[in-house]
Amino acid sequence: MSAQAAGGALLSATGICVDYEGKRAVDGFSLEIQRGGFVGVMGQPGCGKSTAALALLGLVRPPGRITAGRVLWQGRNLLEMDERQLAGIRGSQIGLVTQSPRSSLHPMLTVGAQLVRVYRAHTSASRREAREHALEMLRLVGIQEPARRLDAYVHELSTGMAQRVVIAMALCNQPALLVADEPTSGLDVTIQAQVLDRLWEAAGQLGSAVLLVTQDLGIVANYCDRVVVMDRGGVVEEQTVHGFFQAPRHQYSRRVVGLQTLVSASSPQPDAIRNAAGPEAEDVLVRVRGLRKVFRVPGRTEPLAAVDDIDLAISRGECVGLVGESGSGKTTAGRCILRLEDPDAGEILFAGKALHQMRPVELRAERARMQIVFQDPLDSMNPRWTVEQVIREPLDLATELSTGERRNRILELSRATGLPLDALERRPRELSAGLQQRVAVARAMVTRPDFVVLDEPTSALTPETTAELVGLLRDLRGRYGVAYLLISHDLTTIRDACDRVVVLYLGQVVEEGLTEQIFGAPRHPYTRALIAAHLSADPNSRRVDQTDRTGLLGEIVPVSESLMGCRLSPRCPHAVSRCRAETQSLEAQADGRRVRCWRALEGDLE
């Protein structure tokens, strides 16, 4: 904060109001940003934090309008400038990183062409110089093979890569301020860490101040030095990161900070079977052996194994977590186990019955005992039905209860899932995301199943509602003795909810063990990387302060099945020649864990 001594803020906003057709989204927002600072803006969804961040650049999403306020930038009010003057400042002195990188890039122009345009709009560089600079910027944000990527279109990029391109465009004219609006909300933890590390480094190198809008306490704790909390369109709290975590003032801040300590304190699970290798034979509810599912991908000659030889056992009342980056085959595995998709090989025993051999009619009879909760609650509900109809559907399809019994069951479950009573008559769309997911859980639980697959149930939720949902799941498990397979890429959810964790990479189990084993002492390099990339909400052990931050290289890339050697070897920082030569097998260890890495087994990585 040496800049404060130099006097004067870099940017100072006062009394900004943004209206959306009569509704006030931002109401008297004021903020000062110092040179070189890294400021986090937090708040509940709908509190106006993204709208306020855009307004700092004089931007509003249609049909909104900025109706009042001042944004002083180098002594001039941005909000009184015309488009032409604004264009001179945007992208050159103030950069913006948007929330949805893939839709923020023009779909019909190459990434390089767009970068070149932004650079040339603010400099007198020639086309060739601009292209050189674009290349350099892509390298700076950590894009591999940047020369090839220059000629790529956005639909050829992953979300993580597109986000790097957007960051490169925002930074390419070395702005003094970078406004980043939830820049990593759609990314895997590993990619999120890579992107934020690069953003932090690049901003540091170029001397840019950063305003980062986020809901993630981990991001705030690890990267920001100041926190601004918004509520109902205005700033309600502003302090240093350490102060925020030690003594949060506003009730929202107290709630979210409290959430962290609360959840980690209540980790002990209901008395489930604490055996890392999985349950004993008599307790087994679900047993999967050699599960395999391949997909034919257009443009590839050989089929791709999304699930490749997975063995898994889940006992009654147990919660097993399935983690891995997107593309690791988690969702496909979950669907195959319920036979929502037909596996190509392998056996699935559910309560002793061979699910994999069942005909559709027999399978339907089993559906009442095994259910699923989908990632997007709204997507999996008929929008014309009331919540009550939605919850009743499994009862109608798979049970022969009387109307009264059904009604009782629905009331019981809506109470158990904490749905307000009037919610039953409403349509799913009218409820908040958190309540929608509760409806989905109630629907899955209404037939009193023994086993529920939860497929990324928290990915659409805020940290607060996520914690509530985890609590609810634990509660239902205690009450009904249901077993879960919890699929998630959110490690906080997994850590707080699961007894055991199975880690998947490219369709294979790479490590399996008790939750505290996996989180306390991960063995496989992939698990290590996942845990290391997990941003814990502790400003005293910041990721950016650690000297060694070597994680995985690049992104998940399907490898050919005929490839010899470890599937992680192209990305693994510990890979040696033997890793590339030998196919790795999943080996059980003395403490019951299973690990698929010879170096980890030999203790080379400790």
Add this chain to the structure above:
Amino acid sequence: MIWRYVIQRLLIAAVQLLALAVLVFFIIRLMPADPVARLVGFNASPEAYAQSQQALGLDRPLLLQFSDFLGLTAGQPGGGLLQGSLGESWESNEPVADELIRSLPVTLELVSLSLLVSLLLAIPIGMYAAARPGGAVDKGAYVWGMFAGSQPDYWWGLLFILVFAFTLGVAPAPLGRHDPLLLPPDPVTGLILVDSVLRGRWDVLVSAFGYLALPVITMVFTVSGAIIKMIRQNTVRALSSDYVMFARACGLPQRTVALYALRTALTPTLTLVAVFFSVLLSAAVTVERVFSLNGVGQYSVRAILNFDYPAIQGAVLAVAFVSLMVYLLVDILHAVLDPRSRSH
């Protein structure tokens, strides 16, 4: 790569045409009609009737007639569809292909010109309306679309003739493609505007523009409302898109930002071109009638009323061929303009 795609599409089109030919052949013959009686008259002697029936080949079994039509019968004079012959009109005894070469260009000229004018009008109006939603232009275009689309095109055509040709006298009477007193230029392409330029017949060119004005205005009037609406929608979507906002956030000049939006707004419009080309082709049937244009629409109507089977078959296949080619062309252009459609 693009060539492989084109060849593939052409092969598919050939199969589609062949299937259509089969369908048309049999459906016509399901009509409760007696083309022989229509030709020789109801009072003809049984001998004359039989002779005529034999001459038309209608005495032969249906499958043999079909084989004649396709050109599979050995030693058949003139060949059939597979040899590229559409047969002879029963009405005029002229080859159907020759008649189509005369009538098809009339329709194509009318339809393409109408489509061109519609787009030239609709694109700027649609985009302007999108830039100022709820403004005067936006509301005006909306009302126009409702108003013009609510009446059939031949009705508007008659009204325009009444007002512009007879009451105001600013347009020529609906008597065909040009002043009947002028000798048409020798056909090269069959398109009167093109031929009169190629032959240096400026008097015909001027006259043809005058005579085409009312039919084109009729078609443009009825169809533009819908095109404006779609262009407006595409533009609204592009303008509220993330990439337009991000382009502004990057400080790109307003002109560049506008071009960004334009490009994504207009590419889907290409697909519209193909759709509206087909719409206009069917509208041409009645509009040609109103304005005495001897296009393929009029030709089809005459062929159907006369039970002139070869002419009906020929007209249907010709129109289908044109539509398929327009769709192919549009799809290729789309692939060139939009990188996303290339990588499937």
